[in-house]
Amino acid sequence: MPRDSADQLNSLGFAKPPAETRVVVAMSGGVDSSVVAAQLAEEGYDVVGVTLQLYDHGAALAKKGACCAGRDIHDARRVAEAMGFPHYVLDYENVFRDAVIDEFADSYLAGATPVPCIRCNERVKFRDLLETAKDLEADCMATGHYIQRRMGPAGPELHRAADPARDQSYFLFSTTPEQLEYLRFPLGHLPDKAATRGLAAKYGLPVADKPDSQDICFVPQGNYASVIEKLRPGAAEPGEIVHADGRVLGAHEGVIHYTIGQRRGLGIGGLAEPLYVVRLDVEARQVIVGPKEMLATRTVPVREVNWLGDAPLTSKPEWHVAVKLRSTRPPREAILRPVSETEAEVELLTPEEGVSPGQACVVYETGSSSRVLGGGWIWHGR
Template identity: 80%
Template sequence: MPLDQTPPLNSLGFAKAPADTRVVVAMSGGVDSSVVAAMLAEEGYDVVGVTLQLYDHGAALAKKGACCAGIDIHDARRVAEDMGFPHYVLDYENVFKDAVIDEFADSYLGGATPVPCIRCNERVKFKDLLETAKDLDADCMATGHYIQRKMGPNGPELHAAADASRDQSYFLFSTTPEQLSYLRFPLGHLPSKDDTRALAAKYGLGVALKPDSQDICFVPNGDYASVIRKLRPEAADPGNIVDMDGNVLARHDGVINYTIGQRRGLGIGGLVDPLYVVKLDPERKEVVVGPKAMLATRTVPVKEINWLGDEPLTSRKEWPIAVRVRSTRPPQDAILRPLSETTGEVELVTPEEGVSPGQACVFYDPDSSRIFGGGWIHKG
C-alpha cells in the first residue's frame, strides 16, 4: 500500500486490520452475544470476552437460566474456548445491587413502575464494563443488543433495529454520545432472530437453540412482589383500595402487588363498570381505582433527559417527535417541550393509557429510524 494511501476501514470502522483491532464483547451467555463474539473472532479480530456475574446465582433472587446466572457463565466460557479467544468473569454483584436492584425496590415502594434493564445498561454495562474494556486497551466494545449505530454527518447516531419485533432501543435510550462512539452492535441490521440462530448454527455454537432470557434477570417468573418482599419486608403492609373520592372499596395485602392500569385481582365485585388502578399512594398505603377513562394521559413530565439530537435540546421551544412510553407499544406522535437541558414536557397527540412514573419515555425521529434519546417519566 502506498504511504499516502489510507487503509480501508474494517467492519468495526477502524482503519487497520482486524487482527490489530481489539474488541471486548459483553457476553451474557445467550445466543445473541455469543454470535457477536464468534462472528468477530472468525473475522480475525482480537476478541476478549467478558461476562459479568451480577448476583449470587445460588441466592433466592436468582433463577435458573437467567441472564448472567451460573449456567450462562458456563455457556459464555464454552463459546470462548470453542472459538479460541480469552474470556473473563468479573464480579459485579455489589455494583449491580447498589446501582440497579436497590433502586428497583425503592422505586416500587414509591409507587413507580421501574425498568431495571435500562439502569443496568446505563450504570453497569455501558459505564463500568465499558471502562474495563478501555483498561484492556480495547478499540471498542461490542454487545448483542438489537439496535443500530450509524454514522451521520455529526458523528455516530443511534437507530432502531432492522427487526422491529426485536428492537431494544427503549432499553438503550440513555446511551450517551461518548459511549456510542465506543460501542458496536453487530446484530442490529439482521432481518430477524432466525438469522442470528442460523449464524449460531454456522459457527457450531452450543447455545444456538438456547431460549431467550427474560428481561429482568433477577425476578423469578416475573414475580416482582416476592423480590420486593425479600428486599423491603415493610412493602407488604396491608391497606385500603379506595375510589377517587377516598371511599374504601376493599382491602389489599401490599401496594407492591399492584401496577397502574391493572384491572384483574382487585377483589372488588358487584360493580356495573370495571375499575382500574389509576394511582398508587405508598405513604397512605392506598391503591386508588377509577374508570378506564382516568388512565388516559396526554401530558407526560420527563426528567433526566439524555438528548442525542444534532442541535442542543433547548435550541427549540418545541420538537415534533414520536415517543414510546412503554417497551411493548409502538412510537406515537408527540411534541417535546424542553424546560431545561435535562427536563421537559411531552404532549401526546393521542392520549395513552397506563403511563406510569418510573417508566421511560423514549424519543424517536418521526421520519426515520433514529433515536433522539429519552428520559424518565415522573409525577410532575
C-alpha cells in the same frame, strides 16, 4: 475516526486490519452476544469475552435461565473455548446491587414501575464494563443488543434495529454520545432472530438453540412483589382499595402488589363497571381505582433527559417527535417542550393509557427515520 474511504475501514470502523483491532464483547451467555463474539472472532478480530456475575446465582433471587446466572457464565465460557478467544468473568455483584437492585426496590416502594434493564445498561454495562474494556486496551466494546449505530454528519447516531420485533432502543436511550463512540452493535441490521440463530448454527455454537430470557434477570417469573419483600422485609403493609370518588371498596396486602393500569386481581369483584388502578398513594397506603378513561394521559413530564440530537435540546422551544412510553408499545406522535437541558414536557397528540412513573419516555425522529433522539424518565403524568 474520519472515513477517508470505505476500503480503509474494517467492519468495526477502524483503519487497520481486524487482527490489530481488539474488541471486548459483553457476553451474557445467550445466543445474541455469543453470535457477536463468534462472528468477530471468525473475522479475525482480537476478541476478549467478558461476562458479568451480577448477583449470587445460588441465592433466593436467582432463577433458572436468568441472564448472568451460573449456567449462563458456563455457556459463555463454552462459546469462548469453541471459538478460541480468552474469556473472563467479573464479579459485579456489589456494583449491580448498589446501582440497580436497590433503586429498583426503592422505586417500586415509592409507587413507581421501574425498568432496571435500562439502569443496568446505563450504570453497569456501559459505564463500569466499558471502562474495564478500555483498561484492557480494547479499541471498542461490542454487545448483542438489537440496535444500530450509524455514522452521521455530526458523528455516531443511534437507530432502531432493522427488525421492529427485536428492537431494543427503548432500553438503550440513556447511551451517551461518548459511549456511542466506543460501542458497536453488530446484530442491529439483521432482519430477524432466525438470522441470528442461523449464524449460531453456522458457527456450531453450543447455545444455538438456547431459549431467550423473558424476565428481568433477578426477578423470578416476573414476580416483582416477592423480590421486593425479600429486599425490603416488612415493605408490604396492608391498606385500602379506594374508588376515585372516595368510596372504600376493599383491602389490599401491600401497594407493591399493584401497578398503574392493572385490572385483574384487584379483589373487588361484583361491581357494575370494570375498574383499573389509576394511582398508587404510597404514604396513605391506598390503591386508587377508577374507570378506564381515567388512565388516559396527554401530558408527560420527564427528567434525567439524555439527548442524542445534533442540535441541543434547548435550541428549540418545541420538537415534533415520536415517543415510546412502554417497551411493548409503538412510538406515538408527540410534541417535546424542553424545560431545561435535562427536563422536558411531552404532549401526546393522542392520549395514552397506563402511563406510569418510573417508566422511560424514549424519543424518536418522526416519519421514515429510525433515529433515536434520546429520552428521559417519567415522573408523573396528568
